[in-house]
Amino acid sequence: MAAIAKRAEELRRLLNLHNHKYYVEAKPEISDREFDRLLDELKKIETEHPELLTPDSPSQRVGGAPIEGFKTVAHREPMLSIDNTYNATELREFDKRVRKLLGNEPVTYVVELKIDGVAISLTYEKGVFSLGLTRGDGDKGDDVTHNLRTVRDLPLRLATDKPPDLFEARGEVYMTREDLVRVNEQQKKAGKEPYANPRNLTAGSLKLLAPKLCAERRLRLFSYGMGAVEGIAIQSHRQLLKLLGEYGFPVNPHVETFTDMENVIEYCGSWEKKLGDLPYETDGLVIKVDDIDQRRRLGNTAKSPRWVVAYKFDQEQAITKLKDIEIFVGKNGVLTPRAHFDTVQLAGTKVTYASLHNAENIRAKDIRVGDTIVVIKAGKIIPYVLRSEPGLRKGKLPEYKFPDKCPVCGSKVEPDEKKTFYYCTSRDCVGRTKKTLESFAKRDRMDIEGLGEEMVDQLVEAGLVKTVPDIYRLSLESLLELERVGKKSAQNLLDGIAASKQRGLARVLAGLAIPHVGDSVAELLADEFGSIDALMEASVERLSQVKGVGPIMAKDIRAHFQTESQRKIVQDLRSHGVKLTQDAKVKPKGATDLDGKTFVVTGTLKNYERSDIEGLIKKLGGKAVGSVSKKTDYVVAGEKAGSKLDKAKELGVTVLTEEQFEKMVGK
Secondary structure, eight states: OHHHHHHHHHHHHHHHHHHHHHHTSSOOOSOHHHHHHHHHHHHHHHHHOGGGOOTTOGGGGGOOSOOSOOOEEEOSSOOOOOOEEOSHHHHHHHHHHHHHHTTTOOOOEEEEEEEOSEEEEEEEETTEEEEEEEOTTSSEEEBOHHHHTTOTTSOSBOSOSSOOSEEEEEEEEEOBHHHHHHHHHHHHHTTOOOOSOHHHHHHHHHTOSOHHHHHHTOOEEEEEEEEEEESOOOOBHHHHHHHHHHTTOOOOSOEEEESSHHHHHHHHHHHTTTGGGSSBOEEEEEEEESBHHHHHHHOBOSSSBTTEEEEEOOOOEEEEEEEEEEEEEOTTSBEEEEEEEEEEEETTEEEEEEEOOSHHHHHHTTOOTTOEEEEEEETTTEEEEEEEOGGGOOSOOOOOOOOSBOTTTOOBEEEOTTSSOEEEOOTTOHHHHHHHHHHHHSTTTTOOTTOSHHHHHHHHHTTSOSSGGGGGGOOHHHHHTSTTOOHHHHHHHHHHHHHHTTSOHHHHHHHTTOTTOOHHHHHHHHHHHSBHHHHHHOOHHHHHTSTTOOHHHHHHHHHHHHSHHHHHHHHHHHHTTOOOBOOOOOOOTTOOOOTTOEEEEESBOSSOOHHHHHHHHHHTTOEEESSOOTTOOEEEEOBTOOHHHHHHHHHTOEEEOHHHHHHHHTO
């Protein structure tokens, strides 16, 4: 019997060693088959001699009998939540508070990745894992010990001959993206709904009553903190991380220390685009005061420690399957690739499509049809393909190649010099025509209500509209011949078309698909030349003198207006009474001159549509742009202002409320 007990102990030691080598160090020394042979031998001994079964036995990782329910257990020390920050300004404010409370002592910060998983507490008594709790409400958590035993890189016994009487490690249980895909494939085969993200699946797995099923989910662990301890003294967080590693806990390797908050900010910023390269989900970084005595003196608020803060990237992610890459032809003939994927839920909406922008983006991210991809909503608004997961491909998938012929008109497709953008070579392409018409009719351009995508499709397909001036040839009779078009809607469209004739030169130019000319450049050109005739006759040199127009842009604008087809469009618009001149700016009585000032308008305004307030800024001599930079003078922020407001605060740009703006310009 003594020999059997000795062999059982030796098997446990070997299995724990190889488990650690495989899951924590990623340096396996034996094959999976050999590991399974040792495990089978141990399970056989424990089955025949139940008295030799120990709580820390590796055999317990495969999951035992189902439990009846969960117990709620009080934490020895509260598991407080962490305050969040979302920009550099808030990190600087955190640093100021810390230094002020410490009497301006030198401070060292430890910066770690914020793992997007489930926070847990792991208690070891005399070195043996005895209790695992979820965070719960911070004071009490659910006892999920039975499921935590199945986490392969969680040590069931501390790797030390002199364990403390009590040691409570804290960390995050998570799941890799690869394992989420594996589990979701099983869900689909079983006709069940796939899981949305690794975190949800991790949380659900820990609450399973059947440990064996939890074991199949292959949960993982990173440890980064401690709760109650007896028998040891820890002076710093760096010392704790070293000790956790020595005890056999997996510790995330991406840890840095800094003594200056500006270096912390720079480091945090460097991670925003790298998070997608990791095999697990993260949503930011955690900044902690290193010194334990300083932490004690900083103390806690009612909910959070004052010595730690999270810096979160405001991005919600989802994993899905890329079904196809669709090509759309823009108003300038650019072929824009769009990802079509299995529908996912992001920021409260269902998302099925996202632009892939250009060929270089597809090449850089190695995106292929059939890939598993990660989709985010940038700023919680625009869907964006963050990356593909090449390691999850099944078989060989071909690299994506742009078509040789336009998918709309069949004309030849040619790339630019860098093969970043591909163009349809036909100016008469129906795809280009439709996008040009949609652009021309937009609210902030010619503002033709009722001339949206669906109506444009009908008009072009029916042959009623082939160029922009054809809009002004439409009649009530021709519109009523279209499907699902009634007399009232047809008349409303005609009224909108008639009203658009007086919008002025800037809005006409913005809608005409002139290379490089969007709303801002159109405004500059209209103000500079005053009429379309003067613009059409301007030389490249003269165009280059306009502020904001460079030599390449000037050359392309000049070439555009020298083509016979574009000159005919101008003449047709003139013949239909479309205003092709720009009124001189007249400052409203009592209004402040904003000449030379650059504004960004963001958020939801109470008294204005965004286009209205931007128009007023331009009327007063200012410039309204879409993004915040060091050159921005003011940001006008309404309700629910997001990343642009954060950027303004970070750069020290003056932020105005709607009321402050009105006071500035003289309402």
